[in-house]
Amino acid sequence: MKAFIKMTAMLAILIFLVTGASASTNNWYCYTCRAYRSTQFCPNCGAESPHHSRESETVCPDWYNEPYDMGVPDLHGRIITKDQMCLAVLWVQTQLKATGVYYQGEIWDVTGNLGDHTMQEVASFMQGRGYGGHNGQIDQTVINELARYMGRRIAPVYIGGFYSHMDTIMNGGHTGYMQQIVSNLRDMIPHVTVGARWIQCCLKKIRYYNGPIDGKYGEETEKAVKAFQKANGFEERDYVTLGVARAMLEKCYYSGCYLDDMP
Numbered sequence: 001m002k003a004f005i006k007m008t009a010m011l012a013i014l015i016f017l018v019t020g021a022s023a024s025t026n027n028w029y030c031y032t033c034r035a036y037r038s039t040q041f042c043p044n045c046g047a048e049s050p051h052h053s054r055e056s057e058t059v060c061p062d063w064y065n066e067p068y069d070m071g072v073p074d075l076h077g078r079i080i081t082k083d084q085m086c087l088a089v090l091w092v093q094t095q096l097k098a099t100g101v102y103y104q105g106e107i108w109d110v111t112g113n114l115g116d117h118t119m120q121e122v123a124s125f126m127q128g129r130g131y132g133g134h135n136g137q138i139d140q141t142v143i144n145e146l147a148r149y150m151g152r153r154i155a156p157v158y159i160g161g162f163y164s165h166m167d168t169i170m171n172g173g174h175t176g177y178m179q180q181i182v183s184n185l186r187d188m189i190p191h192v193t194v195g196a197r198w199i200q201c202c203l204k205k206i207r208y209y210n211g212p213i214d215g216k217y218g219e220e221t222e223k224a225v226k227a228f229q230k231a232n233g234f235e236e237r238d239y240v241t242l243g244v245a246r247a248m249l250e251k252c253y254y255s256g257c258y259l260d261d262m263p
Contacts, residue, residue: 066160066161067158067159067160067161067162067163068158068159068160068161069156069157069158069159070087070091070157070158070159072091072143072144072147072154073087073088073091073143074140074143075088075138075139075140075143077140078139079137079138079139080114080137080138080139081114081137082114082115082116082119082137083113083114083115084113084114085111085112085113085114085241085242086112086242087112087157087159087242088138088143089111089112089113089114089118089138089242090110090111090112090157090242090243090246091143091157092118092122092138092142092143092146093108093110093111093112093118093243094110094155094157095146095147095149095150095154095155096118096121096122096125096146097110097155098150098153098154098155099125099149099150102121102124102125103117103118103121108121109233109234109235109243110243111234111241111242111243111244112241112242112243112246113241113242113243114137114138118136119135119136119137120136121136122134122136122137122138122142123135123136125142125145125146125149126141126142126145129145129149131145162249162252162253162259163246163249165249165259165262166242166245166246166249168194168195168198168262168263169195169198169199169240169242169245193215193217194215194263195240196215196216196217196221197213197214197215197263198262198263199217199221199225199240199248200212200213200214200215200221200224201213201261201262201263202245202248202249202252202262203221203224203225203228203248205252205255205257206228206248206251206252206255206257208224208227208228208231209221209224211224222238225237225238225239225240225244226238228244228247228248229244232244232247232251234247
């Protein structure tokens with residue numbers, strides 16, 4: 001009898017290990033809820049596991065490294081001045097918005113660009129921390145003060161994984177990169193860029209743009225950019241900010257679009 005019970009127990013353990021190992025291979029990461037799931041649908045947001053998608057051969061998250069929180073930025077002595085666009089600015093805007101006090105309001109979207117609104121809020125925050133007459137530029141002191149103020153409430157800013165596709169749009173790291181495309185268009189100078197092709201490709205995948213992928217930032221592309229911005233809570237601009245580029249990638253990825261063909 002004891003031998004039978006022992007054998008049954010061992011068999012149960014074996015079954016558990018086999019089924020458990022099999023189930024673990026079907027675990028997937030829900031990027032909306034930032035959590036691992038083992039069921040076909042996320043119990044929180046209802047998203048479907050890409051392993052069950054009709055296009056799972058091409059959109060399985062295994063194609064990409066998982067996004068990770070960039071943590072508190074280290075500027076290595078650099079000072080970010082007006083109209084520079086980078087992830088550190090995106091981090092600052094995200095933290096200011098998370099305070100519930102600074103950088104509030106729909107029009108102040110998280111762009112990654114150090115514009116007038118952001119500089120005003122950075123200056124206001126720093127003056128409230130005892131830095132009188134602050135000019136709103138971002139240096140390591142601003143980063144560190146925000147990190148101390150937020151403490152354990154620091155809001156994550158994810159990079160890597162499918163977000164790495166936005167490296168193209170960050171060429172130059174300055175808002176002027178995209179504004180220059182627009183100014184060239186208005187001056188009737190042909191201007192073909194990889195950045196413009198990136199925008200067209202991304203917007204075409206999520207059905208905001210139906211024109212050619214020619215790298216020309218024309219009226220049709222600008223119209224699609226503004227339509228995307230309006231539909232996703234961004235201020236309507238005739239150029240693409242880092243925040244908008246991230247939102248485009250998120251929409252592409254969550255919609256199951258194949259991203260390896262991005263410019």
